[in-house]
Structure formats: structure tokens, C-alpha cells
Amino acid sequence: MSMPAPPHSLDRFLTPAHSALWEAVDDFATREIQPRVERMESAQRVDRKIARLLAGRRWFGVTVPEAFGGMAAGHVAKTILIHRLARVSGAVAAILQASLIPVAALLYYGTDEQHAALLPSVADGSVLMSIAVTEPDQGGHIGGMTTAAEWDGRAWVLTGVKAHVGNSHIADLHVVVARTSPTGTRTSRALTAFLVQGDQRGVHSVPHSAKLGLRGFSYGQITFDQVRISPNDVLGDVGQGFEVAQSSSILYGRPNLTALSLGLHERAVCLTAQYVSKRPRYQGKLADLSVIQDRLGQMSARLLMARILAYHAVDMLDRGLPCDDELLAAKALGHDLASETGNDAMQLHAANGLDVDFPIERVWRDMQSTYAPAGTGEVQRRRLAENLLQQEDKAGARTAWSVLHAGRFQPPIVDQPVGV
Known part of the structure; x- marks a missing residue:
């Protein structure tokens, strides 16, 4: 497959740094991803090595500040990464983009302590993130969310099911949005976001099954059964989950x-x-x-x-x-x-x-x-x-x-x- 240079119609948006990144991603996709596409399609299973390859380029940290080991390169650079990878494999582009969404949640709503503890590992790809909002029956209707967390005096206790969670089977850390206020509370104040470790007791990924497309990428269900969460793992303020x-x-x-x-x-x-x-x-x-x-x-x-x-x-x-x-x-x-x-x-x-x-x-x-x-x-x-x-x-x-x-x-x- 030929690797065209960025079209001149994008000149006003791209710096020389962006153009160099464009060429680097095309080269990576041709050498590392293209030979794996057929196997990803036929195997119909989660390809965990792909995430390690992306992590090796530190692309999971494309918008993470340099102080935490990130690229601090912004949204145009992020778009280049996903766009050029998707040209070769939609599944590989999906693995990258799905983990970048919860990075935004951590960046904008994390405390200084959460940033210091997590962002370096996010930037180097050793901690892969997911965000779990959608539910099996409610879909993207956030106001109808039934997954709930209750405060028992020492910890939040999380129970529920999330569906269509990008990188559900390979993520190490989930941003989970759950209801923390009684039914009838305005959605904008009823939900809270939590940081939940993937290997935590009570967290279970439903076995992977291939979907119509994006084979090699997992976007499945995760169940949370009485998962205890420290108040230090609340992301943002209590009641700020909708935002x-x-x-x-x-x-x-x-x-x-x-x-x-x-x-x-x-x-x-x-x-x-x-x-x-x-x-x-x-x-x-x-x-x-x-x-x-x-x-x-x-x-x-x-x-x-x-x-x-x-x-x-x-x-x-x-x-x-x-x-x-x-x-x-x-x-x-x-x-x-x-x-x-x-x-x-x-x-x-x-x-x-x-x-x-x-x-x-x-x-x-x-x-x-x-x-x-x-x-x-x-x-x-x-x-x-x-x-x-x-x-x-x-x-x-x-x-x-x-x-x-x-x-x-x-x-x-x-x-x-x-x-x-």
C-alpha cells in the first residue's frame, strides 16, 4: 500500500511536527500492523500484542503532559494517529482511541495525587484504561443508568453491569460511572465517576465474542459485584459523574x-x-x-x-x-x-x-x-x-x-x- 504525504488541503492545520508524525504512523502501520490484519480477522479474538506495540511508541500518552512522560501533542496529533492507523486496521485504531477517552477523564478531573500516581504509567502504556458508561438495557441513556454505588461508611460499594466497554478485556484501569443518588435526583447531580482496577475483587469481564466488525478489538461487558472503592478513587467530585x-x-x-x-x-x-x-x-x-x-x-x-x-x-x-x-x-x-x-x-x-x-x-x-x-x-x-x-x-x-x-x-x- 502506498503511503501518501498529507494532502495540501490540510496544510493550514499541520505543522512540520504533524507531518513527521503522519509519516511515522504510516510507516509503523505498514510494517507492524498490515502483516497482522489477516490473523486478527480469522482468529476473532483479542489481540493483546497490538496494545503493547502502540505502547512502545508512547501513543497512549499523546495528550498527556510532558511532566508525566507524555507527548503533550494535542488533538490534531491524536487525530493523525487514529486516522492513519484506521486506514490499515479499524480494530487497531479502535484499541488506541478507546483508551484515550478515559485519559481525558483522568486529565481533567483527576487530583494531583491521581495524576502523579497514574499518568506516567498511562503515558508509557503500562496501564491501559477504559471508560464504562453504557449499559445493556439503557445503552447511552445516561439518565437511565442502573449501576449504583452506595457509601457504607468506609468505602463505596459498586454493583452493576456495563456494556460495549472499549478494551474491556485488556484494560488495567476502568473509569466507571455509577448512580450515587436516589432515583429522582437530577442526572447532572446523581452520578459519580470511579477509578476501578481491572483485577479488583468483584470485577469480571464477560468472555469475549467477536462482533460484526473491528475484529481483534474487544468491546464487551464488565460486571461489578459488590466492588469496594476507596474515596481516594473517586474521579472528580461526588455527583460530578455526568460531567x-x-x-x-x-x-x-x-x-x-x-x-x-x-x-x-x-x-x-x-x-x-x-x-x-x-x-x-x-x-x-x-x-x-x-x-x-x-x-x-x-x-x-x-x-x-x-x-x-x-x-x-x-x-x-x-x-x-x-x-x-x-x-x-x-x-x-x-x-x-x-x-x-x-x-x-x-x-x-x-x-x-x-x-x-x-x-x-x-x-x-x-x-x-x-x-x-x-x-x-x-x-x-x-x-x-x-x-x-x-x-x-x-x-x-x-x-x-x-x-x-x-x-x-x-x-x-x-x-x-x-x-x-
């Missing part, structure tokens, strides 16, 4: 899923262009037909739009600018545009698109995994509408999530290579 979950999802989850979708989108376009250029038809190739060129042109335009919006949003986030709407739109449109391209790619491959010997089949399956996490398309569009209406009603306007933590852990704009 911890929301900010992590909005400021990391949305751009992470946008980057994952973008990498798959780009791969689908490349695979289809290669396929129709080699496929014989009449006295030439399939790509010679005007109807095929029209379809390819649509795919190319969609990719261009998705790529610019994705990097524009995270560039604003790195600069501490209000960009809630940009993050919403990038996530919602990124998936929609990729999905349309994926369907076109499958149709242009015709019956071969259903054959596991053709990589477009894997890419299309992986695309289905980017819709629901961090909010479905309907959720993103509803939030966009609410923000638009609040702009008309100045009295109802609220502080943008994207500026809630502005100035904290903002990366410097540097020109030297980072994390290469």
Missing part, C-alpha cells in the same frame, strides 16, 4: 470516532479506485466508464469534505476555541459520508464485495461500528439544533464544552517532530 462522562465523550470521543471513520473512508476510496482501474470491461477497464467515474467523483468529494471538517474541528480544539458545533458536525457527517462511500464501494465491487478475500468487505463491516459511540447521528443533529436555538436565545446560552477546560493541557504549537 466526567459528557466531557470525555464530547472532547475526546467525538473526534476519536471521527478520525476512525475518516481512516476507513479513505481506505474504501483507495480500494475502490484500485479495483475499478484493474477490472476489465469491454475493450478497457471498468474505470473507463463514465458512470463509474461519476460514482468515484462523488466518493472523492465526500472524502475531501470529511477530512477537512475533521481536522478543522480538532485544530480549533487545540487552540482553545469554541468548537462544539464543529465536533458535532464532524462526527455526524464523518460517519454519514463514510457510510455512503462504503455502500458505493460495495456496489462497485459487486459480488466480490461480499467475498472475504477482498478487503473492502472488512472495511465496510468496520464502518458500522462508528455510528453509535459518542452519540448517534440523531443525537449529534439534535445537539446542533439546540445550539443553534440557544444562539438565538442569548439568555439560554451555556458555556461550550470545548472551552470548559480551555488552557489546561493545551499543546504548544511546535515545529519539531513529536512522538516519531
Whole structure:
């Protein structure tokens, strides 16, 4: 697979350091990940070595401050990592992005003591994190959460089940959001986030089962049975769990899923262009037909739009600018545009698109995994509408999530290579 340089349409967002990181990730993905893709697909089990390879590059610490051994490289760099990995393997990109979301929770809501104790291990990849919010029956409806923690005078006692937990089988440390107030309490005050060790008594991962896509990545269930948690392991304040979950999802989850979708989108376009250029038809190739060129042109335009919006949003986030709407739109449109391209790619491959010997089949399956996490398309569009209406009603306007933590852990704009 060729390794193109960053397109000039991204020049305004990328420093020389970003371009060097782009090339380094492409090289890593080609040498280390591409040879493992087929085995990950056929084995349908959790590939634990992949996480160790990513940890060896210290990429789990891409947004961790340098004082704790991190790269302090910011959201554009994080997007590059996930985007370029997803171009080769959606599952590998998912392993990285899923552990970066709880890093946000620890960064923004952890105490100085929690930072000192945990961030160095997070940065070097020796402690892998997950975030457990979604539940089997409630899905992403945080207000309907039934997992609960009760204070017994000495510790919090946690009981419940979480579902679709990214890296559920390989994470060492879980950020678990649970109900700590009686039913009827406002959701914004009813929940609390906890740091729970994966090997703690009462913590059990349901055996891994392969899903439709992202094979090699685990996003399964974890049960918590009377797990005792020290008050020192509360993340943020008691009753602040909703904010911890929301900010992590909005400021990391949305751009992470946008980057994952973008990498798959780009791969689908490349695979289809290669396929129709080699496929014989009449006295030439399939790509010679005007109807095929029209379809390819649509795919190319969609990719261009998705790529610019994705990097524009995270560039604003790195600069501490209000960009809630940009993050919403990038996530919602990124998936929609990729999905349309994926369907076109499958149709242009015709019956071969259903054959596991053709990589477009894997890419299309992986695309289905980017819709629901961090909010479905309907959720993103509803939030966009609410923000638009609040702009008309100045009295109802609220502080943008994207500026809630502005100035904290903002990366410097540097020109030297980072994390290469």
C-alpha cells in the first residue's frame, strides 16, 4: 500500500511536527500492523500484542503532559494517529482511541495525587484504561443508568453491569460511572465517576465474542459485584459523574470516532479506485466508464469534505476555541459520508464485495461500528439544533464544552517532530 504525504488541503492545520508524525504512523502501520490484519480477522479474538506495540511508541500518552512522560501533542496529533492507523486496521485504531477517552477523564478531573500516581504509567502504556458508561438495557441513556454505588461508611460499594466497554478485556484501569443518588435526583447531580482496577475483587469481564466488525478489538461487558472503592478513587467530585462522562465523550470521543471513520473512508476510496482501474470491461477497464467515474467523483468529494471538517474541528480544539458545533458536525457527517462511500464501494465491487478475500468487505463491516459511540447521528443533529436555538436565545446560552477546560493541557504549537 502506498503511503501518501498529507494532502495540501490540510496544510493550514499541520505543522512540520504533524507531518513527521503522519509519516511515522504510516510507516509503523505498514510494517507492524498490515502483516497482522489477516490473523486478527480469522482468529476473532483479542489481540493483546497490538496494545503493547502502540505502547512502545508512547501513543497512549499523546495528550498527556510532558511532566508525566507524555507527548503533550494535542488533538490534531491524536487525530493523525487514529486516522492513519484506521486506514490499515479499524480494530487497531479502535484499541488506541478507546483508551484515550478515559485519559481525558483522568486529565481533567483527576487530583494531583491521581495524576502523579497514574499518568506516567498511562503515558508509557503500562496501564491501559477504559471508560464504562453504557449499559445493556439503557445503552447511552445516561439518565437511565442502573449501576449504583452506595457509601457504607468506609468505602463505596459498586454493583452493576456495563456494556460495549472499549478494551474491556485488556484494560488495567476502568473509569466507571455509577448512580450515587436516589432515583429522582437530577442526572447532572446523581452520578459519580470511579477509578476501578481491572483485577479488583468483584470485577469480571464477560468472555469475549467477536462482533460484526473491528475484529481483534474487544468491546464487551464488565460486571461489578459488590466492588469496594476507596474515596481516594473517586474521579472528580461526588455527583460530578455526568460531567466526567459528557466531557470525555464530547472532547475526546467525538473526534476519536471521527478520525476512525475518516481512516476507513479513505481506505474504501483507495480500494475502490484500485479495483475499478484493474477490472476489465469491454475493450478497457471498468474505470473507463463514465458512470463509474461519476460514482468515484462523488466518493472523492465526500472524502475531501470529511477530512477537512475533521481536522478543522480538532485544530480549533487545540487552540482553545469554541468548537462544539464543529465536533458535532464532524462526527455526524464523518460517519454519514463514510457510510455512503462504503455502500458505493460495495456496489462497485459487486459480488466480490461480499467475498472475504477482498478487503473492502472488512472495511465496510468496520464502518458500522462508528455510528453509535459518542452519540448517534440523531443525537449529534439534535445537539446542533439546540445550539443553534440557544444562539438565538442569548439568555439560554451555556458555556461550550470545548472551552470548559480551555488552557489546561493545551499543546504548544511546535515545529519539531513529536512522538516519531
